[in-house]
Amino acid sequence: MIEEFKDIMLSKEDSRYQHVQRIVDLLISSNSDLPGVFETEWVVHVVENPDINACALPNGQIFVFTGLLEAALDAHQLSFILGHEMAHALLEHTAEMNSVSHFLDFFFLVSLVIIWAICPVDSLAIMGQWIQSTLKKYMFDRPYSRTLEAEADQVGLQLVAKACVDVRASSVFWKQMEVLGTLSKDTPIPEWLSTHPSHENRADHLDRLIPEAIKLRESCNCPALPFPDPREVFNLTAKQLLQAPENAITANK
Numbered sequence: 001m002i003e004e005f006k007d008i009m010l011s012k013e014d015s016r017y018q019h020v021q022r023i024v025d026l027l028i029s030s031n032s033d034l035p036g037v038f039e040t041e042w043v044v045h046v047v048e049n050p051d052i053n054a055c056a057l058p059n060g061q062i063f064v065f066t067g068l069l070e071a072a073l074d075a076h077q078l079s080f081i082l083g084h085e086m087a088h089a090l091l092e093h094t095a096e097m098n099s100v101s102h103f104l105d106f107f108f109l110v111s112l113v114i115i116w117a118i119c120p121v122d123s124l125a126i127m128g129q130w131i132q133s134t135l136k137k138y139m140f141d142r143p144y145s146r147t148l149e150a151e152a153d154q155v156g157l158q159l160v161a162k163a164c165v166d167v168r169a170s171s172v173f174w175k176q177m178e179v180l181g182t183l184s185k186d187t188p189i190p191e192w193l194s195t196h197p198s199h200e201n202r203a204d205h206l207d208r209l210i211p212e213a214i215k216l217r218e219s220c221n222c223p224a225l226p227f228p229d230p231r232e233v234f235n236l237t238a239k240q241l242l243q244a245p246e247n248a249i250t251a252n253k
């Protein structure tokens with residue numbers, strides 16, 4: 001991955017790189033009680049790419065695209081996304097995903113052998129294989145991946161709460177993404193087809209987790225959360241934006 005992005009990585013002198021590094025440093029120092037956090041050598045890479053994306057590998061390599069830096073409105077939102085990605089690495093989701101996938105492959109292989117033993121026609125075996133791989137993709141891989149996303153959101157929120165981040169910014173980020181999707185002409189992918197939960201469901205899930213995260217934040221002697229609640233500010237702004245005459249036709253589609 002480093003090789004792939006080596007020509008478009010920001011230097012350590014770039015202020016955008018330093019911004020991400022400062023946030024990661026804060027998340028590490030606030031969560032140094034967790035063995036996974038202090039045992040991992042976290043390394044930040046910022047990639048010049050307009051995609052709104054980031055990822056953290058189990059070995060601690062964190063990749064952040066500049067598109068995400070532009071999409072996140074403030075350091076609180078960016079902290080949450082980074083916390084979410086670090087949670088994936090800490091929870092070893094890549095390994096978990098692979099082991100479930102290998103188990104399912106084995107299970108389907110055995111059923112394929114049984115089908116072929118009963119009816120040894122090559123075309124039937126080929127069709128059986130196609131049906132199985134399609135079933136696996138839509139019935140297991142994708143919903144399972146969404147479960148891991150929800151888990152990373154929950155743990156990520158705890159990581160940032162301990163760093164005194166405004167945890168309410170987490171759901172605002174995904175609501176922003178939802179509004180952006182509504183305003184753009186792109187048709188959203190139905191949730192069951194996607195490996196990730198829809199932006200709206202994700203924001204709702206985070207809203208349910210936020211009260212617990214606020215309690216955790218308070219127990220870490222963090223300063224009081226600022227007023228007004230960024231979720232209320234966002235709701236008001238989004239309403240005005242969606243009601244603007246130039247957006248009404250697109251938003252009502």
Ligand SMILES: [Zn+2]
Pocket residue numbers: 084085088149152
């Ligand atoms: Zn994720």
